[in-house]
Amino acid sequence: MKGLAILLVDDEPLMRLSMVDALEAVGYDVHAAASGTEGIEAVRQKAFDLVITDLRLPGADGLTVLKATKEKSPQTEVVVITAHGSVETAVGAMKFGAFDYITKPFQMDELLLIVERVGRVVALRRENQDLKETLEDKFSFGGILGTNSQMRGVLDKIKLVAGTDSTILILGESGTGKELVANAIHQNSARSQYPLIKVSCAALPETLLEAELFGHEKGAFTGALRQRRGRFELAHRGTLFLDEIGEISPVVQVKLLRVLQERKFERVGGNDTIDVDVRLVCATQKDLRKEVAQGRFREDLFYRLNVVQVVIPPLRKRQEDILVIAEHVLQVCSTRMNKKLKGFSPAARELLLRYSFPGNVRELENMVERSVALGRDREAVQPSDLCGYQSCPFTGGVPQDSCGFCSEGLTGQKRAERPMTSLAAAREEFEKDYIVSVLERVEGSRTTASKILGLSRKALWEKCKRYGIPSAKDEPEDET
Ligand SMILES: Nc1ncnc2c1ncn2[C@@H]1O[C@H](COP(=O)(O)OP(=O)(O)OP(=O)(O)O)[C@@H](O)[C@H]1O
Ligand SMILES: [Mg+2]
Secondary structure, three states: OOOOEEEEEOOOHHHHHHHHHHHHHHOOEEEEEOOHHHHHHHHHHOOOOEEEEEOOOOOOOHHHHHHHHHHHOOOOEEEEEEEOOOHHHHHHHHHOOOOEEEEEOOOHHHHHHHHHHHHHHHHHHHHHHHHHHHHHHHHEEOOEEOOOHHHHHHHHHHHHHHOOOOOEEEEOOOOOOHHHHHHHHHHOOOOOOOOEEEEEOOOOOHHHHHHHHHEEOOOOOOOOOOOEEOHHHHOOOOEEEEEOHHHOOHHHHHHHHHHHHHOEEEOEOOOOEEEOOOEEEEEEOOOHHHHHHOOOOOHHHHHHHOOEEEEOOOHHHOHHHHHHHHHHHHHHHHHHOOOOOOEEOHHHHHHHHHOOOOOHHHHHHHHHHHHHHHOOOOOEEOHHHHHOOOOOOOOOOOOOOOOOOOOOOOOHHHHHHOOOOOHHHHHHHHHHHHHHHHHHHOOOOHHHHHHHHOOOHHHHHHHHHHHOOHHHHOOOOOOO
């Protein structure tokens, strides 16, 4: 690699000069130092790609130069030169992170070969770095990947509003990345050095949620043995992320409304009014407008929360993101688990694109992670790795235990237990189960289900009637 920045540390003038000549002749950018101290000084001034240092030096020795280099810039590679007979010291240097060593006397060509190897490593590293940066600039923000235009819109929006203090309402199906967005908003706000406090509103019954959010005084209720600060107080000057906000009870809704209006509240069982400076970010999978229309969610609270709305589309509506995220997860998992896997076979890609991912990005992540952990360690992930089984009786290899194509998540044993029938009967059985599972997941919405299934509403309705699936039977047929 031309232009590699090299620092050469050697106290013998002749050696130094001939090495500088040889290296410069190849086109490297060489800086020379005549002692260890001088070398360390140079390393502190500039980040070199490579430091070549003699081990025996007056003043600071080569090992000290090595340590100083790695301390200042861990990515800088170091090659040590050692005298014949003191190879052990050189091996010791490798333990401190030296790239390689060369034994004196040596041919210039030997040195050049090592430098060439360093050049390749540095070039590769730069390439990766560049790639990562372009990916990060172009397609991601705060770890949120997305190339789909709607997703780009989401990212632009959160970049724009992160720095403001506006309340944000994040809407999206399970696993679409709502929490990830909340994190990105907090991290990119002026509040980032203060806490981001998260509360899952669905996890707690009403009274506990109230105490959790606002805290309580000693003796406020049975079991309140001492005073406790709530999440609002803990989030002071930072961000409070209220997950599954659609689940909060009317009583808590009223209290929340008051905090939003007045930025004040009292602990449960307390009289002191507490002021807080908290930025609120909320998320829900529910259609909050519908909740309002049906009287389950206060309209005034909805408007307070819905200042900036961020809607994350489900993964099936942004197919171009599937492979981007899959490749990213594959790389991370493959490196972490020390595997060879680098990509997906064409068939595996097709499978990923064909699948509807009811569990969205979380499901995709799990699927890829599992295929890395359990699949065979080859260069490309195959359909059978994604599937977890060798082949699926219905789809010939679509992911089974989570995909809904085989709605029961058949294990090998269950599969063997299944009664042997004609293929047509088996297909019908599957079709029925699959429609039921899709309808369940979309909360009975025939419109959504028919889109996922790729059927007209009429065709879906007919199938439901034929299989005696109740959820859709009572709905009027309003479309042909
Ligand atoms: N666009 C994305 N790029 C990269 N990773 C993503 C993206 N979206 C989601 N993820 C990852 O998917 C997983 C699920 O995301 P997250 O927990 O934020 O979803 P969620 O919407 O909060 O889900 P739930 O409603 O079930 O709580 C996380 O591991 C997250 O890092
Ligand atoms: Mg979540």
